[in-house]
Amino acid sequence: MNICKHFGSCGGCVYLDTPYHEELAQKELTLRETLSSYGGLLEGMLPAPSPQGYRNKMELAFGDEGKDGQLALGIRKRRSYYEVATVEDCELIPEDFKQIALCAQKYFRNSGDAFFHRKRHTGSLRHLVLRRGEFTGEILINISATSGLETDLEPLMAQLLALKLDGQIVGILRSTNDGVADAVKDEHVSTLWGRNYFNERICGLDFTVSAFSFFQTNSAGAEVLYGVVKDMATQIPAKLAYDLYCGTGTIALVLSPNHEKVIGIELNPAAIEAAKKNSKLNSITNCEFFAGDVQAMLQEKTNNTETQQNNQQSNPDIVVVDPPRDGLHPKTLAKLITLAPPRLVYVSCKPTSLARDAAILAEAGYKPIRVMGVDMFPRTPHVETVALLTKIKTL
Numbered sequence: 001m002n003i004c005k006h007f008g009s010c011g012g013c014v015y016l017d018t019p020y021h022e023e024l025a026q027k028e029l030t031l032r033e034t035l036s037s038y039g040g041l042l043e044g045m046l047p048a049p050s051p052q053g054y055r056n057k058m059e060l061a062f063g064d065e066g067k068d069g070q071l072a073l074g075i076r077k078r079r080s081y082y083e084v085a086t087v088e089d090c091e092l093i094p095e096d097f098k099q100i101a102l103c104a105q106k107y108f109r110n111s112g113d114a115f116f117h118r119k120r121h122t123g124s125l126r127h128l129v130l131r132r133g134e135f136t137g138e139i140l141i142n143i144s145a146t147s148g149l150e151t152d153l154e155p156l157m158a159q160l161l162a163l164k165l166d167g168q169i170v171g172i173l174r175s176t177n178d179g180v181a182d183a184v185k186d187e188h189v190s191t192l193w194g195r196n197y198f199n200e201r202i203c204g205l206d207f208t209v210s211a212f213s214f215f216q217t218n219s220a221g222a223e224v225l226y227g228v229v230k231d232m233a234t235q236i237p238a239k240l241a242y243d244l245y246c247g248t249g250t251i252a253l254v255l256s257p258n259h260e261k262v263i264g265i266e267l268n269p270a271a272i273e274a275a276k277k278n279s280k281l282n283s284i285t286n287c288e289f290f291a292g293d294v295q296a297m298l299q300e301k302t303n304n305t306e307t308q309q310n311n312q313q314s315n316p317d318i319v320v321v322d323p324p325r326d327g328l329h330p331k332t333l334a335k336l337i338t339l340a341p342p343r344l345v346y347v348s349c350k351p352t353s354l355a356r357d358a359a360i361l362a363e364a365g366y367k368p369i370r371v372m373g374v375d376m377f378p379r380t381p382h383v384e385t386v387a388l389l390t391k392i393k394t395l
Contacts, residue, residue: 003089010085011078012092013379020051024375027383031373034351035385038358041371046228049220051378053094056132056200057217059184060087060101062108062115062125071115073105073128081118081182092379096139096165097130103163104128104143107156116146118180124149126177127184131209133200134219137167140198142211144175144184157193171195173211186212186270202226203254205282213274214247221376225347225384226254228372229320232345232388234258238317242341244294245322249275249287251347255320256284263316264289265297298335318343327353337364344389349376351385358387367392 007016015023024045032039048054063084065072074084087093087101114123129142141160143153157172171194177185189196189211197210200219203226209215216222229251233241239260243252246264248271256262264287266272272291279287290297301315319341321328327350328336336344337360344366348354358368370388377383 004085004091005089006075006077006085009077010075012075012085012090014381015379016091020047020378023051023378027375027381028373031351031383031385035355035358035371038368038371041368043370043372045373045375045383046224048218048375048378049224052091054134054218054221054378055092055094055097056134056219057215058087058093058097058130060084060128060130061182062127064115071105071109071113071125073101073108076182082115093130094132094166096132096163096167099163099165100130100139100141100160100169101128103159104156107159108151111151113149113151118182126182129184129211131198131211131215132167133198133209135201136199138170138198138200139165139167140171140173140196140209140211141169142173142175142184142189143192144177146178147176153192161193169194170198175211184212202250205250205253205278207248207250207278208274208281209248210270210274213271214268216250216376218376221374222250225374225376225386226251228374228386229345229347230254230258232370232372232386233318233320233343235388236317236343238343240314240316242316242319243322244298244319244336245324246275246289247271247322249278249289251320251322252287252289253278253282253284256287259317260286262287265294266291267293295329295332295335298332298339301339315339316341318345320345320347322347323353325350325353327357333357333360337361340391342391346387346389348385348387349382351383354385354387358389361389365391 028045061076063082072084074086077083115125116123124146127144132139172192174190176188200207241259241262243264246266252262252264269291272289275289366389368389372386374384
């Protein structure tokens, strides 16, 4: 087994020296312990289709390989603001990403540009964001730097486009970030070549993904995850489904053939616009998407059903929630309990958040009846968990 030279220092992998079947067993055991009282419901830990090269998105940082070392491009090392682990040995990313990263690293080393130093406010290079459609092979590149970057990027683009890749570059972008925060911002973005999106195909559906749209970082693993969600959400026929924190509408569109209507709610307006476009792209007409705060919109839906006895848009038969890592906000959880859907499917990328929220839902009469783990992030400690809860008593 080849071990990356940065194993243990970059913080990306923790199971790189462990056989994959043992990694799955350990993750399943940890998940059972985390879920505590209902860990016995866990049906298992579904493996990823591939534990190597599965990431379809990487935000690679410019920095140095060591204090005052030469310019490097890669994954930020643990407990370091400036040192990065280069990616030539990385098992998590596809070979195309490695070639693109090494090409960009070489170009900027030769140009003499420096990475942006947040304390000294020197340098200009910040990030190289790579995204791809695993099933389409389309690749989108975003070069993030301060407005002080004056180097001609035309030669770099020519070198990138000349690379012999398995996939195909469809767009090269340039985003400007003069802020202090170590983040890639969705502002001041220009298209240098090609287009500003790539296409992906998941669960038989086509998706257009822009540079900053949320999309699962493991496309093949996402098919496994969404298969579990669909299985749990369609065990009992339902007319109306809600998809909360719907992002670009992936889950809603996957569920659409099995429900008369699906309503998706998401705070990010750009994601909702993408969801609407993806709905049209797949000729799906029974999905509606709304941009807004989930808590506020749940309050609106609750008020509507309380004041309109003959409201055509009744309470949902099932609600799917896929919240951020910290889980449901207490006020959102309270509104969801008031809405009182007969069934809930909770998708969680942080099992401790699921365990906490499930305990609160249990007090409101919701009982977990199925739980499944999905290994979306091989070699890392993270897993996805899907739980089906049913309401067994009124408040």
